[in-house]
Amino acid sequence: MTALLELDRVTLGYGKIVVVHELSLRLDAGRIVSVLGPNGAGKTTTVRGVAGLLPLRGGEVRLGGKRVSGFPPHRIVAERLAYVPQGRELFADMSVRDNLRLGGFTMRRRDIPARMEELFEFFPRLRERAGQTAGSLSGGEQQMLAIARALMPRPTVLMLDEPSAGLAPRTMRHVFDIVADVARSEGAAVLIAEQNAHQALRVTDHAYVLNTGVIEASGPPAELLADDRIRAAYLGDAVEKGPV
């Protein structure tokens, strides 16, 4: 069976520096997969590459078997991949409603209000704040808005970069639960790039551990947690044989 999203020996970098080296991973329909690893491991670089925001240096990205590497970001959205970047990248001076409306930029105009209502069911806080500007929301609300905005056009793949960043633990847990919930009810596959391994593993089916641009391990959460060496890495601990 072809994977919904497949990265095949993808190499990425900035300027003269290679950050991700021949990385391969796959995401199947209906699954939640996470890419874990410490800051600087190359997680953000990877998802930016998939979203079309960073040109690939090598390898290819396939969506539903179709090669999409080299596509500009808007064409990747049209291929029904949605991306929630780490910085959220909301339209800060616009209202929550306008942000969602723009999230539905690729949709038929008359479908937008109904879809917005659907998402308000998942994110009741956003309904309360519909008229406020995105910039005035709290961190958690902004993260919800970014996710809701990405979900507007009913993507088949939802890609989140560090959804826990800047959130209080309770909010963080709530965000992960909602993501799992939405994914299940809408049948979307989810790729989470996350530093907070404990949160991510709680909801994922399969995880890749990334360090310095290379996959160091992968497997189902239980299997990874059973491995002492890997578990050290989950806590963001890259020094395995450090002189402690």
Next chain:
Amino acid sequence: MSNQTAGSTEKAPAATIPGPAPQKAGDGRLPRAARAAAWLLVGIVLLALPLLLPPFRTYLATVVLVYVIAVVGLNVVMGFSGQISISHAAFMGVGAYTTAVLMGRWELPFPLAALAGVLLATLLGYVVGLPALRIAGHYLALATLAFQLIVQSVIFNWESVTNGPRGIAVPPAVVGVFPLADRNLYYLVLVAALLSLLFVRNVVRSRVGRAWRAIRDKEIAASVFGVDVARYKTLAFGVSAAYAGLAGAMFAITVGFLDPAAFNLWESVKQLTMVLFGGLGTLVGPPLGATLLVLAPEFLTPFREHSLLVFYVVLLLVLIFLRGGLASGVSRTAAWVRRRRSGAPPPDAAVTAGAVTAVRDRPAPPAERPALTGGPVGEPMLTAGGVTVRFGGLIALEGVDLRVRDGEIKGLIGPNGAGKTTLFNVLTRVYPVHEGSVTFAGRDMLRLRPHQVVGAGLARTFQNVEMFRSMTALENVLVGRHHRDVCGLWRTGLRLPSARAEERRARDAARAALATLGLERYADTPAESLPLGVQRRLEIGLGVVAEPRLLMLDEPASGLTAGEAAALMDDVRRIRAAGVTVLLIEHNMRFVMGLSDSVTVLDHGRVIFDGSPQRAQSDPAVVAAYLGEVES
């Protein structure tokens, strides 16, 4: 340009600059002997020119030199300090009209009139530079545009003084018994141009020039490492305007008649074109650009008939296809020729390959290593009490207390977004504090401006490595020394003995710091082409060379391989052993727990734990914050 030929016979500049820095800096440089020969040739030609040319051509050569002075100044503000100015012709107009009016109506001798012109232009330069403290980019461009238009309209409308649109005649200048015309004038302007260029060259290679370039590359980091951003920005505008004023004065006596159109907005754009065409931020580029573009209309027919039109086309072509200007084109070609001859791989390739593999084996540790054990931990050195910071409605820090004792390694940990980096920004005065106090070694930190923090003994690194990317590793580290040294514009520009001695000491210290971190071999490589691991160590080098009492590291191990992280732990221990207290933000638990004498845990803007690393690991609140099982 031929400063080396003019002055090098008795005091070869190369010998007095300590260290081999200029040699390897750009790979595109010609061999030293070839360069010396080239300068010698240029010098001879410049000296012989008026003897070979008919008077009209000498006049033209003089005009070229006037524009050389002007664009060297423009390059200071745009090329080196990275600000924007579209009013350079206006400053030139101020110098020219002041000179003309003072000579014509008040019958002042030329030197005095010119001096007045330069001073007035400089003063106005400072004033126009003031908005640069608050604004950048297109807002600053608009402000300088406004100044340009004001000067234009004053010249045009203040008829009783400037003669308005009719223009003003400049009386012939005589100094002593020498009439300043033709050859005499040529040599005067030549000397002025060479001295101008030499002065800027000296400044740019000194502490002052490094401060400008640091601001251009990364303003916040520059200020954290002790560069008074406000002062250096206005200084750049002042110097730039002084050059324009001087060029204006020379222009007045060269041309003999001032037409207001010579100083309008489009002339400013022309000068921009000269700088960009020659090569922004290079020493030879702008003079080259001025020479070619002033001469072009004389020798190329389309240029003569549609001078402005061709100028704009050239400008656009440069912006689109030749962004580094002629100078970068030449140095790239030279580098290519040299590589072809020596058969060596391009320099970047080596570094890029290093990024993935070579960095994994850590550089050899320096020969002598201080003991790795910590010294006795003493009295509180840094105390933050009840620090609260809000962004809009969001509370980033709420009543945070932090105490760092003299001689300890303190870990600051917490989940992403807990406020750790915000706290660093508070301590280094990058962010304002709404409530609370910060004292460091008995001083109230909240009274300091950001660039004064490092002088107080507190240095830091940044989470996303804030290097001065276009500067070499050595120059980067030298910025860390900025606050310890004192020589300013005049002393560095004139290369007074004090400035040279200071520069020598600074370079020695910087090289020593590079050696301690095992980075000597990168000394002359631009920071932007260094692998991440090397950049991290380099940034720490910047912190160390500042000789702080407290060094704050923001996630130093992120993105490092296991080997690099282990090496870094040793580095941090050595830094502490040298008597520097360390405050450390890090997610890498083994790194923090292995190094720290005590840790403070932040969560959601509050301190939830303060104590030993061992206790932290078993503290329920800390565990909960990390695992997300919050009960509070």
Next chain:
Amino acid sequence: MTVIQLLVNSLTLGAIYALVALGLVLVFKSSDLVNFGAGDWVLAGAYIALALLTAGLPLYLVLILAPLGGALMGLVIDRAVFRRIMSASPWTFVVASLAVGGLLRELAVLRYQSNHFPFPPVLSRDPVEVLGVRITPQNLWVLGATVVVVTALLLFFRYTTYGRALEAVAQNRVGAQIVGINLSRALMVTWALAGAVSAVAAVLIAPSTDVSPEIGLLLVKGFVAAALGGLDSLEGAVMGGVAVAAIETFTQVYLNQAAVDVVVYGLLLVVMWVRPAGLLGRRVVRRV
């Protein structure tokens, strides 16, 4: 002259400045760029209209075709220049837009020299007296058309999907791309729109200024208008235009003609210094 008459006179001038400012604001609002050649875009629009007129087209057709020509000009400039420097440093665009403006003017000079060409008004220029104030029908047409243009742009940005999308591009380029907005096309539309609005401004302005290379400089006041109102506010552009015109008119009458430019540009310098976001602008100015 009464103060009211002065105000009414400055209203038309204000509309002219506002039209230039609109072109500027429109671009800033949808790309976060300042077009330093905006005055010369209007100038180019005027010459396009002039060319159509001298080709023998009737005035009404010129009024329709000139904006299309302006849009085409915007597309060409985007393709040939702006697109190619998108990733360069911010000052690159400042310089490039100045150069494009200069180039447009010099091309016009190349074709038409520095001559003044009259441009026919749409309505009569014989003043009529309304409530003791004298005003010409042509000026009323200019005012009315300006109001229509501003309203259309306001509605476009506030209520249409594509208008919101353009504003989204200015607010957050990455955000805009990841919701599926074609960045390249959005910038294309922006410059086409800027060209069209410039041409509309040109045909409204031309009858009172004539078509000559000098209108480029006259229109630099449009910058002051835009900066005064806040570079991102369409309403601000209009108020800024009227304010600049009023300041100009009153300086002329109560101070003297020579002081006008100094006062107006001095105001720009002060605004950039004290309140760079403008008097009505909302956007926070980033400190580098």
